[in-house]
Amino acid sequence: MSYKIPFNKPALVGSESAFMTDAIARGHISGDGYYTLACQALLEEEIGVTKALLTTSCTHALEMAALLLDLQAGDEFITPSFTFVSSANAFVLRGAKPVFADIRPDTLNIDERQLEALITPRTRCIVVVHYAGVGCEMDKISEIAARHSIPIVEDNAHGLFARYKGRSLGTFGELATQSFHETKNFTCGEGGALLLNNQALIERAEIVREKGTDRSKFFRGQVNKYGWMDLGSSYLPSDLLAAFLLAQLQQRDRIQLRRKEIWSRYWSALSDWALERDVQLPFIPSHCEQPYHMFYLLLPSLETRENLINYLKARGILAVYHYLPLHLSEMGQRFGGKQGDCPITEDISDRLLRLPFFIDMTDELQGEVIQAVLSFDEFETRSQAVRGFAVDSV
Secondary structure (H helix, E strand, O other), X not given: OOOOEOOOOOOOOOOHHHHHHHHHHHOOOOOOOHHHHHHHHHHHHHHHOOEEEEEOOHHHHHHHHHHHOOOOOOOXXXXXXXXXXXXXXXXXXXXXXXXXXXXXXOXXXXXXXXXXXXXXXXXXXXXXXOHHHOOOOHHHHHHHHHHOOOOEEEEOOOOOOOEEOOEEOOOOOOEEEEEOOOOOOOOOOOOEEEEEOOHHHHHHHHHHHEOOEOHHHHHOOOOOOOOEOOOOOEOOOOHHHHHHHHHHHHOXXXXXXXXXXXXXXXXXXXXXXXXXXXXXOOOOOOOEEOOOOOOEEEOOOHHHHHHHHHHHHHOOEOOEOOOOOHHXXXXXXXXXXXXXXXXXXXXHHHXXXXXXXXXXXXXXXHHHHHHHHHHHHHHHXXXXXXXXXXXXXX
């Protein structure tokens, strides 16, 4: 089904085609070409990380993190249940067992107050997910992790250029990951990055990323031949994708400004409506600077959420829910997950609805979404009256 207003629509911001044409002219469109190196340098400078390595996806960056931390069968890692499957699967692939944490009811981030109770002698890393690009409570999480000598991995798929207490997300963990999927603020269709804040991991990360070989050293002239050194896989994106991505990253101020405008209009137009109807809007702590990645509604019930999705769909508007609890999934239950383990996650998952959000969304289109949401209340009232009449008539 096609929609008049899709949930997401990737946009060109200027130089994508020119940069991709230039990459071809340079004669290097495989990994680690001119544009790959340019993207990595930009990320390192803007975020303040020791090293950035582009990858084929955020999922692959997480898989690299699991390899670099040497997770083994019998190890455990802590991850929120309210997250995309890659936050768990990348580590499960190494044989580790997920220990699912619940989330805070305000930011929907991992609840740092429950973290210490989940740590065991087998815990090898803590995976934090900055939901909607709003920083987790990294002061407390970092303090707990340091006390137990457990490394942190930041899944920062939503949060590029966001900050927590003035410090860039992606700089708190030993490792962090980014996504450049088409639904993210900056995209190349499919892509990601591994951010390294531990100098000691960089050389091995390059090997893991190059199929387990020291090929990167060979191309830098540091060795006269390269060979198989470690575990690894092919995690390098094409330089054509990096060329597309660089054009987006160079327009980061323009992209973020437009996203801020869209987010702020949703907030302004829907705040009173939400307050009157017990609908929760995104919560941004004063010490967090968000990247305006998404705008969501937390409806009063699953029924209301489903009714609103269908109401918008009938008007040509695609709105979507988000994560299903990982601990209740088929795989999650294999690791002992059961109903009631993460009650906030279970509740939020039933009620969250994401509204359409993309930088080419015109004011007119956004206005249609807003008016449809506001008119949904009248529709619900009429529907309830009809249902009540039907019951009374029986």
